[in-house]
Amino acid sequence: MILLLMVPLLVPFALGPLARRCLDRLTPVAALWSVTLALVVLAGASVASLGALVLTGLLKMPLFAGLGDLVHPLRTASDLVVLPAAAAATGLLTVGAWTVVRSALRQLRAFRTARSQADRRPAAGDLCVIESPHPDAYALPGRPHRIVVTTAMLRSLGADEREALFAHERAHNAGGHHRFLVVAELAAHCHPGLRTVRATVALAAERAADEAAAVTVGDRRLIARAIARAALAVGEARTGRPDFAPAATTGPVPQRVAALLSVPRRRPRAAAWIAVLLAACAAVSAGASGAGVIAFHHEVEVAQGEETR
Numbered sequence: 001m002i003l004l005l006m007v008p009l010l011v012p013f014a015l016g017p018l019a020r021r022c023l024d025r026l027t028p029v030a031a032l033w034s035v036t037l038a039l040v041v042l043a044g045a046s047v048a049s050l051g052a053l054v055l056t057g058l059l060k061m062p063l064f065a066g067l068g069d070l071v072h073p074l075r076t077a078s079d080l081v082v083l084p085a086a087a088a089a090t091g092l093l094t095v096g097a098w099t100v101v102r103s104a105l106r107q108l109r110a111f112r113t114a115r116s117q118a119d120r121r122p123a124a125g126d127l128c129v130i131e132s133p134h135p136d137a138y139a140l141p142g143r144p145h146r147i148v149v150t151t152a153m154l155r156s157l158g159a160d161e162r163e164a165l166f167a168h169e170r171a172h173n174a175g176g177h178h179r180f181l182v183v184a185e186l187a188a189h190c191h192p193g194l195r196t197v198r199a200t201v202a203l204a205a206e207r208a209a210d211e212a213a214a215v216t217v218g219d220r221r222l223i224a225r226a227i228a229r230a231a232l233a234v235g236e237a238r239t240g241r242p243d244f245a246p247a248a249t250t251g252p253v254p255q256r257v258a259a260l261l262s263v264p265r266r267r268p269r270a271a272a273w274i275a276v277l278l279a280a281c282a283a284v285s286a287g288a289s290g291a292g293v294i295a296f297h298h299e300v301e302v303a304q305g306e307e308t309r
Contacts, residue, residue: 057086
């Protein structure tokens with residue numbers, strides 16, 4: 001049982017490198033969906049395994065065994081392994097819960113501020129211009145969706161570059177990319193190995209918006225020039241927008257510009273192998289977690305005297 005519960009805690013460390021290769025082999029939209037779905041499965045499996053480990057450690061103690069109506073404390077192979085694993089799982093779940101609550105409150109405050117600021121300004125369709133000396137532009141989710149751009153950003157770009165930037169941000173709203181970013185943020189707090197995947201999901205969302213904007217505008221070089229100039233204008237300045245509000249200036253801009261200026265080359269065989277590996281990681285993690293939880297439930301029934309080995 002313990003070995004089964006450990007598998008979902010080890011698999012997430014392999015997802016980071018695999019997710020980066022996925023973005024290189026698949027189209028940005030396919031990579032965004034594939035990596036995010038795998039991320040959800042691995043995060044859920046790791047949380048389930050951590051929870052089962054915590055309960056295993058608790059039910060080995062007579063006090064908690066009595067509270068659980070167990071005839072005798074839970075019996076496992078070795079206390080030298082189970083108790084430290086249960087203690088570590090308790091620490092990981094506690095830290096994860098604390099950080100996700102703190103992140104959620106911070107992001108909610110930032111979203112409310114950005115939304116209130118946008119709603120107070122007159123909008124031209126979905127475009128909202130904010131008077132500010134700091135260049136910035138981003139897609140703001142909500143009802144209705146907004147494209148928020150500051151006056152400083154408008155002054156930094158030419159007319160055609162502005163339209164290219166707007167096309168990029170509209171692609172974010174049309175694709176619902178904020179949902180992927182929220183999922184990646186939550187998953188990053190479920191397991192340390194999933195934190196690096198958060199940046200890959202964000203890059204995939206930006207690449208997907210780049211490609212969609214290039215199709216809309218019909219000029220890949222213009223999109224590349226627009227996001228490069230916008231990123232230079234923003235520089236290292238910090239913005240008050242929430243992290244799940246995607247913006248053309250986030251992520252490794254030089255890599256995105258290079259992708260726009262190069263001819264897309266897809267290798268179906270390599271893409272298929274990457275998809276298979278992602279699915280295998282998700283299946284192994286979910287299967288091991290499910291089998292471990294079932295084995296834990298069986299041990300509890302045995303300890304309750306309802307079933308014999």
